[in-house]
Ligand SMILES: C=C1C[C@]23C[C@@]1(O)CC[C@H]2[C@@]12CCC[C@@](C)(C(=O)O1)[C@H]2[C@@H]3C(=O)O
């Protein structure tokens with residue numbers, strides 16, 4: 001482990017040289033990772049196959065509704081993003097993380113900042129460090145952000161920015177199509193309403209890239225801690241190496257998501273917006289001995305200070321299940337939830353207990369609180 005003196009005093013922000021690691025040090029060992037069985041969520045699996053939604057399917061809105069209610073996650077097909085572009089995105093992500101530590105650390109996330117290189121925000125809520133590096137950036141500010149790493153704006157800089165901007169442009173078209181389906185699934189009328197939502201979300205897109213290096217002892221550590229995404233919804237593009245797992249109840253188990261697919265995750269604010277009809281999903285990433293894995297999460301949500309409350313169409317004749325929150329406020333609630341071992345969704349619920357977000361009255365799942 002190297003901890004050059006110019007780096008942050010925060011132990012989560014010190015540089016750990018994964019390439020040189022011959023074992024998993026205490027700082028990176030997690031307990032209770034395999035308390036629940038792991039099952040295959042591949043397309044062939046019978047019980048646990050992760051739902052698939054094909055955007056070309058005339059019944060896609062029903063499939064979106066079913067998957068969002070029952071799983072909170074689905075594999076997206078027919079999205080039209082060329083696999084050749086996804087391969088270029090992957091190659092560019094690999095190239096950033098391959099840079100020397102001193103260059104990456106120029107963009108290190110500072111305390112409380114939403115953007116930057118290093119561990120993701122939730123990392124600071126855990127006593128242990130994960131086997132990964134990350135970098136959060138927003139397309140709106142991509143070029144300025146990446147100048148921190150590549151101040152001379154050379155060829156690598158241009159390649160990275162060009163590819164990520166192309167990915168962003170193409171993703172916006174997918175966001176457009178999926179939003180129409182979500183609104184149809186919720187019975188919200190109006191193309192105009194949809195346009196406005198897409199426009200607003202497109203201005204606040206955040207991309208978080210993840211790099212999970214090979215690990216000499218993968219069973220003892222974790223790539224990304226168990227969490228739900230907090231926004232409206234997230235697209236996740238992962239390389240052809242497995243690692244993403246979804247937590248499912250009754251019986252408690254981890255479902256391994258097949259690698260290579262584009263994944264959609266419902267986030268907590270969408271659960272609030274839909275009055276609990278669509279569910280956010282607990283998920284985590286594990287690492288492996290033989291292959292490095294990368295992923296890019298494309299997070300969509302409202303502006304930080306916009307009020308989010310259950311939709312009239314979702315509440316119907318009933319009662320709103322959640323109070324009104326802003327994303328900024330929800331981050332604080334979630335921080336408190338992580339530090340007290342509670343559930344952020346329960347903390348904003350108007351009838352605590354009734355809307356336990358993972359179904360059994362227990363607040364969080366094992367390794368979160370260990
Ligand atoms: C828009 C965002 C969602 C995110 C927090 C952030 O401001 C930028 C990083 C995102 C990420 C990626 C890894 C997991 C996660 C929980 C985290 O700590 O950082 C998510 C955040 C989230 O969904 O709340």
Ligand SMILES: O=C(O)CCC(=O)C(=O)O
Pocket residue numbers: 208210224229236238243244283284285294295296297
């Ligand atoms: O790498 C993965 O598969 C998970 C990434 C993730 O959940 C996230 O970035 O929010």
Ligand SMILES: [Fe+2]
Pocket residue numbers: 227228229234283297
């Ligand atoms: Fe996530």
